[in-house]
Structure formats: C-alpha cells, structure tokens
Amino acid sequence: MTERVLVNQLQARADGPVSVSGWVETVRDQKKVQFVILRDETGAVQLVNPATRELEEGADAAAQAAHALTTTISELTHGTFLTVHGELKHDERVKLGGVEIKIGTLDIAAAALPETPIAADSGLDKRMDWRFLDLRQRRNNLLFRVQTTLEHAMRTFWIERDYIEVHSPKLMASASESNAELFSLEYFGDQTAYLAQSPQFYKQMAQAAGFGKIFEIAPAFRADPSFTSRHATEFTSIDAEISWIDSHEDVARMQEELLQVAFQAVKDKHGDEIEELFGIEVQVPQIPFPRIPLAEARRIVAERGYEIPRTDGDLDPEGERQISAHVEETYGHQFVFITDYHPEIRAFYHMRDPETGLTKSYDLLFKGVEITTGAQREHRVDVLVEQAKEKGLDLEHLEFYFDFFRYGAPPHGGFGMGLARVLMLLLGESSIREVTYLFRGPTRLAP
Amino acid sequence: MTERVLVNQLQARADGPVSVSGWVETVRDQKKVQFVILRDETGAVQLVNPATRELEEGADAAAQAAHALTTTISELTHGTFLTVHGELKHDERVKLGGVEIKIGTLDIAAAALPETPIAADSGLDKRMDWRFLDLRQRRNNLLFRVQTTLEHAMRTFWIERDYIEVHSPKLMASASESNAELFSLEYFGDQTAYLAQSPQFYKQMAQAAGFGKIFEIAPAFRADPSFTSRHATEFTSIDAEISWIDSHEDVARMQEELLQVAFQAVKDKHGDEIEELFGIEVQVPQIPFPRIPLAEARRIVAERGYEIPRTDGDLDPEGERQISAHVEETYGHQFVFITDYHPEIRAFYHMRDPETGLTKSYDLLFKGVEITTGAQREHRVDVLVEQAKEKGLDLEHLEFYFDFFRYGAPPHGGFGMGLARVLMLLLGESSIREVTYLFRGPTRLAP
Numbered sequence: 001m002t003e004r005v006l007v008n009q010l011q012a013r014a015d016g017p018v019s020v021s022g023w024v025e026t027v028r029d030q031k032k033v034q035f036v037i038l039r040d041e042t043g044a045v046q047l048v049n050p051a052t053r054e055l056e057e058g059a060d061a062a063a064q065a066a067h068a069l070t071t072t073i074s075e076l077t078h079g080t081f082l083t084v085h086g087e088l089k090h091d092e093r094v095k096l097g098g099v100e101i102k103i104g105t106l107d108i109a110a111a112a113l114p115e116t117p118i119a120a121d122s123g124l125d126k127r128m129d130w131r132f133l134d135l136r137q138r139r140n141n142l143l144f145r146v147q148t149t150l151e152h153a154m155r156t157f158w159i160e161r162d163y164i165e166v167h168s169p170k171l172m173a174s175a176s177e178s179n180a181e182l183f184s185l186e187y188f189g190d191q192t193a194y195l196a197q198s199p200q201f202y203k204q205m206a207q208a209a210g211f212g213k214i215f216e217i218a219p220a221f222r223a224d225p226s227f228t229s230r231h232a233t234e235f236t237s238i239d240a241e242i243s244w245i246d247s248h249e250d251v252a253r254m255q256e257e258l259l260q261v262a263f264q265a266v267k268d269k270h271g272d273e274i275e276e277l278f279g280i281e282v283q284v285p286q287i288p289f290p291r292i293p294l295a296e297a298r299r300i301v302a303e304r305g306y307e308i309p310r311t312d313g314d315l316d317p318e319g320e321r322q323i324s325a326h327v328e329e330t331y332g333h334q335f336v337f338i339t340d341y342h343p344e345i346r347a348f349y350h351m352r353d354p355e356t357g358l359t360k361s362y363d364l365l366f367k368g369v370e371i372t373t374g375a376q377r378e379h380r381v382d383v384l385v386e387q388a389k390e391k392g393l394d395l396e397h398l399e400f401y402f403d404f405f406r407y408g409a410p411p412h413g414g415f416g417m418g419l420a421r422v423l424m425l426l427l428g429e430s431s432i433r434e435v436t437y438l439f440r441g442p443t444r445l446a447p
Numbered sequence: 448m449t450e451r452v453l454v455n456q457l458q459a460r461a462d463g464p465v466s467v468s469g470w471v472e473t474v475r476d477q478k479k480v481q482f483v484i485l486r487d488e489t490g491a492v493q494l495v496n497p498a499t500r501e502l503e504e505g506a507d508a509a510a511q512a513a514h515a516l517t518t519t520i521s522e523l524t525h526g527t528f529l530t531v532h533g534e535l536k537h538d539e540r541v542k543l544g545g546v547e548i549k550i551g552t553l554d555i556a557a558a559a560l561p562e563t564p565i566a567a568d569s570g571l572d573k574r575m576d577w578r579f580l581d582l583r584q585r586r587n588n589l590l591f592r593v594q595t596t597l598e599h600a601m602r603t604f605w606i607e608r609d610y611i612e613v614h615s616p617k618l619m620a621s622a623s624e625s626n627a628e629l630f631s632l633e634y635f636g637d638q639t640a641y642l643a644q645s646p647q648f649y650k651q652m653a654q655a656a657g658f659g660k661i662f663e664i665a666p667a668f669r670a671d672p673s674f675t676s677r678h679a680t681e682f683t684s685i686d687a688e689i690s691w692i693d694s695h696e697d698v699a700r701m702q703e704e705l706l707q708v709a710f711q712a713v714k715d716k717h718g719d720e721i722e723e724l725f726g727i728e729v730q731v732p733q734i735p736f737p738r739i740p741l742a743e744a745r746r747i748v749a750e751r752g753y754e755i756p757r758t759d760g761d762l763d764p765e766g767e768r769q770i771s772a773h774v775e776e777t778y779g780h781q782f783v784f785i786t787d788y789h790p791e792i793r794a795f796y797h798m799r800d801p802e803t804g805l806t807k808s809y810d811l812l813f814k815g816v817e818i819t820t821g822a823q824r825e826h827r828v829d830v831l832v833e834q835a836k837e838k839g840l841d842l843e844h845l846e847f848y849f850d851f852f853r854y855g856a857p858p859h860g861g862f863g864m865g866l867a868r869v870l871m872l873l874l875g876e877s878s879i880r881e882v883t884y885l886f887r888g889p890t891r892l893a894p
Contacts, residue, residue, distance in 0.1 A: 055876055131656075136657045152602060156603075184632065187630035193892055446847055
C-alpha cells in the first residue's frame with residue numbers, strides 16, 4: 001500500500017510531507033487560493049493550493065505544473081476520489097481539525113460525473129436509489145460502524161460463554177414458520193425450495209444435536225407485502241438458542257445481559273459521535289429489564305386511555321408504544337419484556353405453562369417497538385405434534401422437524417431479534433430503511 | 448437455570464452433590480450395578496447405580512424408589528436427554544476422567560426412540576439424513592467449535608483494524624457474477640429476483656461509498672449441478688474488500704496475515720483436541736506465503752510429469768494438487784498464491800496490468816485445493832465497461848453496477864473465501880459435506 005495517512009491521524013502527526021486519500025466534499029475555488037475539503041472514512045481535512053491562474057510565455061516546468069494543478073482543482077467534481085501528496089501544517093485558525101495540507105501533487109483515482117444525483121436532504125426513496133452516495137454521509141458511515149461494534153460485542157459475549165456459531169441453511173424444502181409470506185423457487189427442475197423465514201427449526205436442531213448453546217446472525221426472508229417502517233423482505237436476524245433452561249426466563253436473562261454488554265460497547269466506542277450526529281444519548285440499560293404479563297400490560301394501556309382495537313388479545317403498535325411509555329415513566333427504562341401470551345397468538349412450538357395454559361414466552365419492546373420474540377420451546381414430541389395439530393398445520397411437512405425431537409432432546413429456548421430494528425431505535429431513526437445497507441421491500445430490489 | 452454443572456468442570460470440583468445434564472451414550476446394565484455414560488457438549492461422564500432388581504413385599508419408599516430407578520435405567524434408550532442429581536466421587540480407577548456420579552434421582556427430559564437410525568460408521572448420505580444425530584459425535588461438535596473460533600478470530604482481526612461489517616442483500620434484481628448457475632424466484636408477481644452468487648458487487652459498492660475496509664461472512668447461492676466434494680448450492684462465503692491498494696498484493700498480504708492469526712487461534716484453543724479426534728496437527732502458516740505466477744506453476748507441474756488437459760491455460764484440480772505438492776516439498780508450506788492469470792479466465796472486473804496484459808489477481812491454494820480468488824478490481828468505469836463488453840456480457844443489466852463507479856471510486860480489491868473448504872482442508876476431511884452444518888446440493892434440500 002502507499003503510505004496513506006488516515007485523516008483522523010493528522011492532528012497527532014508532526015508537520016511535514018504527508019499523503020492522504022479520499023473523496024472531494026467541497027471545492028472553494030477563490031481567485032488567489034483554492035481550498036478542497038477531502039473526506040475519507042475517518043474524517044475530513046482541508047487541502048490548500050495557491051492558485052496559478054496565468055501562465056507566462058516561456059514559463060519553467062514548475063510554473064507549468066503549478067498552472068496545471070490549479071486547473072485540475074478548478075475542474076474537480078464533488079465525489080471524485082483522489083490522493084494528495086503535500087505538506088501537513090498545523091494551524092489553529094483552520095476550523096477543521098486545526099490542520100491543513102498544502103497540495104504538492106494530486107492524483108485522481110476516478111473522477112465523478114459533475115451532477116451528483118442526490119443531496120443529503122433528498123427524499124428517502126431517491127437516496128435509496130443512490131444508496132452508495134447516500135452512505136458517504138458521516139452519519140451513515142457511523143451507523144455501520146455502530147452496527148459493527150454492536151454485533152461484535154454480541155458475538156464476543158456469546159463466544160466467551162462457549163456458544164457455537166452456526167450457519168443454518170437458507171434454502172429449505174418446507175416452510176420454517178408458516179406457509180404465508182414464503183418465497184419459493186424452482187430447485188433443479190422438479191423440486192421446490194423455500195427461503196428460510198427464520199433459522200427457528202435449525203437452531204432447535206442444534207439443541208437435539210447436543211450443541212448446548214448456539215447463535216447465528218444471518219439473513220432471513222419474508223415475502224411480506226407491507227410497507228411499514230419496520231418491515232423488509234430481507235433482514236438480518238440475530239438468533240440464539242440454549243439448552244437446559246427452566247423457562248423462558250433463562251432466555252430473557254441471557255438477552256438482557258447481552259444487550260447491556262452490547263450497548264455499553266457502542267456507548268464506549270461511539271457515544272460522543274452518536275450524540276453529535278444523531279442527537280441521541282445512548283442509554284446502557286439496567287438489568288433486570290422490567291417484566292409485565294400481557295394481561296396486565298393491556299390493563300395499563302386501557303387505563304392510559306388507549307383502547308386496543310385488536311380482538312385477539314395481543315398489543316398493537318400503538319399499544320406497544322403506550323406500555324413502553326408507561327415503563328419509561330414508571331421505571332425510567334427503555335426496555336420491557338411482555339410475558340404470558342395466550343397460545344392462540346403464538347407459534348405452535350412455544351411451550352405452555354401447565355398451570356396457566358399460557359405460553360412460556362415473551363416479546364421484548366425497545367422504545368415502544370417489538371424487537372424480539374423469545375420462548376421456551378416444546379421439546380416433548382407428542383405435545384409438540386398435538387399443538388401443531390391444534391393450529392391446523394400441515395403435519396406432513398413438519399415431520400422432518402418433529403424428527404429432531406424423537407431421538408432425545410433437552411429443554412431449550414431462544415430468541416430472534418431484528419438487527420435493523422435495534423439500530424433504528426438505538427439511533428432514533430424513523431425507518432429500518434435508513435439503517436439497512438441495501439433495503440429490500442416489495443418494490444425495492446435494486447440497486 | 449438449574450445449577451447444572453458441565454462435564455468438563457467435574458474433575459476440578461470437590462466430591463459431593465452435583466447435577467449434570469446430557470444425553471445417554473451407552474448403558475451397561477449389569478446384574479448388580481448399572482453404568483450410564485452421559486455426554487454433554489463438553490465431555491462424557493460415568494454415572495453409576497447399584498441395581499435393586501427385586502422389590503420385597505412391604506418395601507419402604509426408599510426401596511421402592513431404588514427399584515424404580517433401576518428399572519428406569521434398564522429401559523434407557525441411547526440418545527435420551529436427562530438430568531441426574533447425584534454424588535460426585537473422584538476415583539482414579541474410572542478411566543473416563545477419573546470421576547463418577549452415583550445417581551440420586553434421574554429426570555428424563557425426552558426419551559429417544561429405541562432404534563437410532565445411524566451409527567458413527569454409517570455412510571455419508573445416511574448420516575446427512577439424520578444430521579442432528581450425526582452432529583452428536585465428538586468430532587462434529589469439535590468441528591463447529593473450530594469454525595466458531597476461526598470466524599471469531601477473523602472478525603476480531605478485521606475489527607481491530609477498523610473494518611466495517613456489512614450485510615449485503617441476497618435478493619438481487621440482476622446476476623452478481625454470471626447468468627449461469629443462478630437461482631431465480633418470482634418476486635411479488637411481476638418481478639424476478641435472483642439469489643446472490645457472491646457479495647461481489649455490493650462489497651465493491653462499499654468502496655464507492657467511502658467505507659474503506661469491509662468484511663462480510665454470509666450465505667451465497669449457486670445453482671451448480673455438480674456433485675464434487677468441493678461444491679454446494681449454498682455455502683458460507685468469507686469476503687473482504689479494501690480501498691486504496693496498489694495492487695492485488697495488498698489484498699494477498701492482508702489475507703495471509705488474517706489466516707495466520709486465525710489458524711493460530713484455532714491451534715491455541717483446539718490444537719490438542721484436533722490432533723486427538725482428527726489426527727491432524729494444525730500448522731500455523733508462516734508469512735509471506737509463497738507466490739508463483741500461473742505460467743511458472745504450469746511449467747513446474749509439467750516438469751513433475753503431469754499434463755494439464757485444460758486448454759484455457761488454467762490449472763485443473765490435479766494441477767492444483769501438483770503445484771501444492773511442489774510448494775510443500777520445496778518450501779514446507781501448505782499455502783500458495785498463484786498469480787498473473789490471463790483475462791480470458793478471470794471475471795471482467797479484474798484489473799489488468801498494463802505492461803503484461805495479465806490480471807492483477809490471484810488464487811489461493813491450501814493443501815492442493817483452491818479456497819480463494821482475490822484481485823484488484825477495475826475502478827475506472829470506462830475500462831470496466833470495455834472489459835464487460837469484451838466478455839460479451841449483457842451491459843444493460845450491469846448498469847446499476849457501473850453506476851457505482853461513475854461518481855468517484857477509489858482503487859480497491861478484495862477476496863472471497865469458502866468457509867467449508869478451509870475447514871475441510873484444515874481438519875483433513877474428505878468433503879465439505881462433512882463440515883457444513885446442513886449441506887445443500889442438487890439432490891439435498893433436507894432436513
């Protein structure tokens with residue numbers, strides 16, 4: 001590599017020759033002096049060049065070069081990637097980091113077309129059309145650094161606790177959750193394959209395989225025709241599953257500790273910059289998170305004056321916001337586990353409490369939005385088959401899944417969590433589209 | 448959670464009450480004493496119970512319980528998951544770890560059907576049908592721990608060097624590499640989506656977005672009808688891409704350092720166990736890895752007496768084995784970079800050396816098998832379009848990709864590496880099917 005210096009290393013560096021690479025953010029082409037703001041993945045720096053506007057006849061090579069450089073800078077387009085070799089100089093008067101670089105030579109790697117199709121304030125859909133330009137914004141760059149830190153903290157948490165990472169297949173012969181919203185494809189002529197809606201069945205398989213504790217962060221697919229700020233047809237799912245639990249409480253305890261550790265890592269590494277660019281103070285959650293049984297949550301929401309229109313006994317999005325507002329006001333907490341869901345509104349594989357008849361499961365809400373469903377799973381195959389039958393499911397297509405439990409299985413449970421939802425809420429963004437590298441929705445398959 | 452103790456913690460624990468959970472590996476039901484070997488994700492332990500075969504009339508509760516326990520143990524099936532509360536006792540005579548547990552109570556979580564459909568020596572296809580049972584083998588459990596360590600070491604290497612982790616979409620409107628071997632699906636009626644064959648275009652997009660250095664570990668899909676030991680229709684691809692390189696050499700240097708660090712982590716954590724269960728000594732590769740231009744590699748292979756039947760100038764699998772054997776004999780090295788491929792046998796986006804006309808790319812061979820293609824990419828859009836045209840590609844469908852380079856882009860390059868191939872070779876396995884959690888091939892879509 002060239003001896004490239006990153007912009008965030010310039011302040012600590014002594015005056016002298018230096019080489020930086022990045023893209024042109026702005027050019028101020030004044031008569032006597034030219035300024036270029038060059039940005040790289042770590043920051044922005046001011047480049048300066050005393051303009052040589054006129055070339056006298058018989059000018060020497062140096063004068064010719066100076067004139068050529070001035071012309072090159074005058075013609076620089078926004079977004080052009082280039083490398084500058086020059087002289088670094090500390091100067092308190094320079095607002096941008098207190099340094100500037102006097103340009104010696106300038107090498108253009110790839111010049112940008114003159115008309116940039118979007119600006120920072122373009123509409124979301126337009127920005128998504130040109131996502132690679134949109135991602136050059138500082139806040140978007142930060143966003144994916146936050147994502148990186150968040151995920152690495154979670155994986156490290158698990159690996160320190162001897163979890164195994166699995167890569168479960170995304171091509172399946174049957175539906176993993178339900179037959180609705182399933183992408184199907186022709187598989188070598190006579191077979192039909194489906195895209196995994198979640199790693200649910202396969203992470204349970206790892207429990208029957210004696211893996212003990214596992215995690216996976218991977219894409220999941222839902223042919224979901226909805227256009228809300230929280231849904232995508234392809235999303236990154238954060239999944240964990242653990243054996244030998246007593247109830248979903250063991251899962252919840254693992255998850256709250258995980259989130260505490262991960263948020264702490266984000267705050268430590270990016271807290272100041274998040275505050276600067278997103279206006280959000282990252283709150284590291286206290287554990288334990290509050291827990292509220294669903295029936296009580298509904299009572300509280302009703303007492304706050306909101307009547308949930310759903311008749312199935314679940315919360316709706318406004319109900320989720322209301323109960324989270326209550327928790328924030330009462331406990332000063334941004335998270336809440338809602339527990340004790342009726343089997344009718346839960347998947348067939350959720351274990352039921354023999355005393356209450358309710359499922360041993362939870363939803364986790366963060367700032368009023370559901371980010372997770374967790375549960376103890378039913379590992380007794382006779383009960384499991386009975387519950388599937390009760391839901392009217394196609395038992396034949398579930399046989400491969402039931403098999404997982406016919407040769408022994410431990411009590412187990414886990415959760416699935418949407419990465420984009422966590423990021424959206426953590427950074428106070430309005431849609432998962434803003435926090436997804438390349439969003440996929442019913443009318444969005446490109447770029 | 449119950450106060451479950453993992454089997455590998457028993458040796459260090461004092462004699463006394465203890466609770467362990469796992470699955471039944473064997474039962475020796477002798478007349479006077481019963482032995483159960485219980486395995487969990489960390490090891491195996493011997494459970495012992497003095498048999499109470501007869502129950503006298505008027506026997507007390509304790510005698511009844513003892514008789515019931517004896518019966519339960521006699522009826523235990525292989526694979527049954529259970530928890531035992533008992534008394535831990537250190538005893539040098541016990542071969543298995545020098546400890547045993549006298550059973551107090553025994554709780555069956557889920558009893559296994561009596562006939563286990565596979566044994567450790569069953570054929571590969573049969574074992575894949577019952578993969579969840581196959582995975583209970585110690586070597587398979589270790590295999591996925593090795594995978595976990597390998598990946599975590601790689602991610603940590605990158606994150607310590609400020610790489611951004613991306614999740615590129617697996618649903619695309621166009622092919623990412625070629626139109627061959629592409630899975631397509633109906634996307635909301637009137638659209639066609641394709642499954643990503645690699646994250647190639649989208650990791651390059653991150654370079655135009657100014658991300659600098661990125662990585663991704665994610666599934667990739669190829670509708671590849673081949674049945675070799677090295678191919679799958681779905682596989683885990685390890686990808687990295689970096690900006691401001693001078694040539695593919697910068698990519699190769701990053702990759703060899705990455706592999707050295709990752710192999711060291713595997714050796715440190717699992718070296719002894721790999722030697723015990725796979726009979727393989729993990730060799731941490733020295734850097735730099737040897738580099739051999741393709742033309743020279745072909746000469747060497749020919750001198751060894753092997754005539755490559757391919758006429759396109761590339762190596763074939765036997766040629767790869769031959770050149771690797773040469774490198775092993777000459778340099779004692781298991782890795783070799785083959786460089787300087789002709790553009791005809793490389794993707795259109797590989798940058799070409801203006802002097803030689805050859806691509807600035809490499810293949811990395813490990814123990815005679817290709818595990819990676821790496822290259823500097825062509826970032827100058829006019830040259831890129833020309834190269835695509837020369838290959839006879841459908842330019843219209845590549846417009847979205849060309850756009851990435853029209854608004855400025857840095858010189859960049861990267862590599863893609865197949866996780867399963869690395870694991871297969873590292874552990875001396877004969878097929879990627881053995882090292883994939885759930886293999887997917889033309890006739891394999893289940894379980």
